[in-house]
Amino acid sequence: MKVLMFGWEFPPFKSGGLGTACYDLTKGLARQGVNVTFVMPSAPEGADSDFVRIIGCNNLKDRIKIKKIHSILQPYMTSESYHRSLKNAPHFKSKGEVYGSNLYKEVYRYSESARFIAEEENFDVIHAHDWMTYQAGINAKQVSGKPLVLHMHATEFDRTGGNPNSYISHIEYTGLKSADKIIANSNYTKQNIINHYNIEPERIEIVHWGIDPDNLYLNMDYDPAIKKSRDKIVLFLGRITLQKGPDYFIEAAKKVLDFEKNVKFVVAGEGDMLDRMIDRTVELGISDKFLFTGWLKGADVYKAFKMADLYIMPSVSEPFGLVALEAIRNSTPIIISKNSGVSEVVSHALKVDFWDINQMANHIVSIIKYKELEEEMKENCYKESCRFNLDKPARECIHVYDRVVSG
Amino acid sequence: MVSTCFYFQVHQPYRLRNYTIFDIGENHDYFDHPKNKEILNKVAGKCYIPANKVMLDILNNVPEFKLSYSFSGILLDQLEEYSPDALTSFQELVDTGRVELLSETYHHSLSFLYSKEEFRDQVRMHKRKIKKLFNYSPKVFRNTELIYNNELASYVEDMGYKGIIAEGADHILGWRSPNFLYKPAASKSIKLILKNYKLSDDIAFRFSEKSWKDWPLTAPKFCQWLNAANGSGNCINLFMDYETFGEHQWEDTGIFKFLRHLPEEILKHPDNDFATPSELVKRYPVMGELDIHNPISWADVERDLSAWLGNRMQQASLRRIYDLERSIKLSQDKSLLDDWRKLQISDHFYYMCTKWFSDGDVHKYFNPYDSPYESFINFTNAINDIMIRLKDEDRRGRIINRASIIEESVS
Structure with missing residues (x-):
């Protein structure tokens, strides 16, 4: 099986x-x-490192071929962020290419x-993300x-909290209609595709993600003294955008602090709501309890x-x-939104409605105060995480390829 | 002669509501009344009322038929409050004189493991309740979830019981058969009656299981298995949750039809009859002694205490609730005592079980919460509120022994 994949640059170069x-x-x-022939947009600066080296396993090298298209596209871009990138990008003209004047x-x-690329390459199936x-x-496919x-990793409705950009949702719709098969990363996403784009359920397969047990960061030894502060630490990690609910996190934090003073809230990530979130912690008088770290x-x-x-x-x-x-996987207890795909596959978690800041605060305070709860969650969530790997989602994708190739 | 003995457990807990940190010290109502009412009415409609009708018909048509029930006290309270019709139908059954009632702890609690005094109080409360509602005095004891060991047998023997019920677990029986009565080690005359779990579970768990090789189960087929015990046993003890009929096994599985035909099918064999637990005790000698030191139960494949005591959350919760006993009793505050006892219901601890949680099995089916962690949070928050109430009582000088108050809140 040979796959032509249109994907995105690998970490650590791009976040998300x-x-x-x-x-x-x-x-x-x-x-x-x-x-896999892996095609990705890649800006000339900084990103031309050896992709296969990142993959890390030499025996896999022969199976993966990288094709770059010079572009400043990044996942989760909006029209505004594209303009910022465009302004900062050195115009790249060596092959006569110039970046588009806007995102579209x-x-x-x-x-x-x-x-x-499709003309040059030899493949059996196309897979686009x-x-x-x-x-x-x-x-x-045409060629x-x-x-x-x-x-489908996220629909436009997910990213915008239900206020889609019509141009983007139209592209999603056209794509979904033309696809031979659609892979959704959860039942939650599948339902969104059905509800928003009226796609026949039988055309959509669910492939839940796994994690790489060989990830070298997971297996590093961290100094236990890493935690110097006696304060409890509650972590938010992700894009600071409407989709991720950072505002609910801050409101819940305020409620937690009414009960427990010795808590610090760490917000790791960046996004268009960052400034507003910082302002809000000042308004609530809890900015000394917050640490905004930027992207990690x-x-x-x-x-x-x-x-x-x-x-x-949240x-x-x-x-x-x-x-x-x-x-x-790091034995960190989790509180997750019920509006999530991961809540379909993880049992050892506390699950909340994203808007229910009282319940969120209740759960946060409980994990902080009740040590048996913390201990049980730590132990059981780690055990559960070991059930996830990369082979299962890969096998499920191959199953989808087999079906579309055999028609 | 082989006597078939039916005993059905009838119990519903008081489930906790979503009781958060914001409620502690503000609101002393821990229970989810709408949900408890809804579930009780659902179970009464699907199981208690229709199953009682079948039982009454059988009692009227088959003069040899007998059966027994064990009700938790809190189930009876809920029937009185939410479903008097179902209670009346149980009373009608008892009035036939061929229905035996068993003794248990009022609050379906694990008190025997933590406080003998509280255990004794709850058994007495239960006895009074059964007398009041059914004008009946039980002679045979069954402990919550068939939790049993030597110590329990001799303790309830001292309380005057003639028989006690336990699980016929393989790991305690070994080569021995559950179809005989046994003498508990270290007791004088009380007799041990064991559940035949294979035949009981054929009805309770496997009846509608289509992947089971013996599906569909019919009364004649079941009786063949039952008759196989002839000559190698005195009694076949079929013990199960009453909710098996219509609630765990829905009506459309044919469970009621099966039940209706079972007694006359059993009687087709000339050597079969029916007996209640106290009749077994009178009729049959013990076959040997069983020495059971570590507690057994009828839960899960392990048949031990791990469904209630398997993890730290469960152990801590049980320790906390029984640590409060002295202060609660000294306070002489009726509502505190009542709430404290309702928090002892074994189901609260069962909901915190993480053993099989990822596999989505029977624990999940019976769990009203999304996760064991949420049940622990509700419970622990409620305990914290109880402790605040106790401190208030203490301040008013109502508790004599100040030293018994736990100063630190749970954290």
Whole structure:
């Protein structure tokens, strides 16, 4: 089996779950003997490192081939953030290419480049990840006549809290209609696709994500003295955007502090709501209890989990929520939104409605105060995390490929 | 002669509501009244009332038929409050004179393991309740979830009981058969009656299991198995939750039809009859002594205490509730005592079980909460509120022994 995959740059170069998901899937597929030609948008600066080296396993090297299309596209971009990137990007003209003047033109330009790659490469099936690559996938299908699998990691409705950009939702709709099969990363996402795009349920397969047990950060020894403060630490880690519910986190924190003074709240991540969130902690008079760290990379992410007494994911809409799996893999108890894919597959967690800040505070205070609860959750969530790996999602994707290839 | 002995457990707990840190010290009502009422009415409608009708019909048509029940006190309280019709139908059954009632702890509690004094109080309370509602005095004891050991047998013997019921667990029986009575080690004359768990579970758990090789189970097929014990046993003890009929096994599985035909099918064999537990005790000698030191129960494959005491949350919760006994009793505050006892209901601790939680099995089916962690949080918050109430009582000078008050809140 040979796959032409339109994906996203791997961590640690880009932040967010999508790059990690692409990395894990590619690695899992290669381990199962699938050849992957991996196409990704890549800006010239800083990102030309040896991709295969990142994959880390030499024996998989032969199975993975990297194709870059020079572009400044990044997952989760909006029109505004595209403009900022464009302003900062050194215009790259050596091959006569110039970035699109806006996000949509850049997506179009990227998709057109995909045709050339599809003509050059030899493959059995096309697999594209999230809306920015959907047109590339459709174009590759036109050129090659090969079946197209579209992977939905998040719909536009998830990202915008139900106020979609009509241009983007139209691209998603067109893609979903053209796909031979759709992979949703959870039943939650599948339902969103059915509800918002009226897609036939039988065309959608669910593949829940796993985590890489070989991830070297997981197996590093962290100094237990890493936790110097006697305060309990509650961690939020993710984009600080509407979708992730940072505002509910802060309101819940205020309630927690009414009961427990010795708690620190760490917000790791960046996003368009960051300034507003900082202002809000000042308004509530709790800014001294908050630490905004910006994006954490690599080992720092795992250090943060080790330091934290609990991780909270209060997402308004979380199609999967890979970070929650990383948290439990680090034995960090989790409180997760019921509106999440990960809540379908993890039992040893506390699950809340994202708007229910009283229940969130109740759970936070309980984990902090009741040591038996913390101990049981730590032990059981770690055990549960060991059930997740990369081979299962890869096998499930291969199953989908087999079905579309055999028609 | 082989006597078939039916005993059905009838119990519903008082489930806790979502009791948060914001309620502690503010609101002393820990229970989810709407949900408890809804579930009780559902179970009464699907099981108690229709199953009692079947039982009454059988009693009227088959003169040899007999059976027995054990009601938890809190189930009877809930029937009085929410479903008097179901209570009346149970009373009608008892009035036939062929229904035996067993003794247990009023609050379906684990008190025997923690406080003999509280255990004795609850058994007495239960006895009074049974006398009041059914004008009946039990002679045979069954402990919560068939939790049993030598010590319990001799303790209830001293309380005047003639027989006691336990699980016929393989690991205590070994090569021996559950179809005989036994003498508990270290007791004088009380007799031990063991559940035949294979035949009981064929009805209670496997009846509607389509992947089971013996599905569908019919009365004639079941009686073949039962008759196989002829010549190698005195009694076949079929013990199960009464909710098996119509609630765990829904009506459309044919469970009521099975039940209706079972007694006459059993009687087709000339050597079979029916007996209640106290009749077994009178009729049959003991076959040997059973020495059971570590407690056994009828729960899960382990047949031990791990469903209630398997993890730290459960152990801590039980320790906390029984640590309060002295202060609660000294306070002489009726509502505190009542709430404290309702918090002893074994189901609260069962809901905190994490043993099989990921596998989504029977524990999940019976758990009204999303997770064992939430049940622990509700429970521990409620305990914290009880402690605040106790301190208030203490301040008013109502508790004589100040030293017994726990100063630190649970944390």
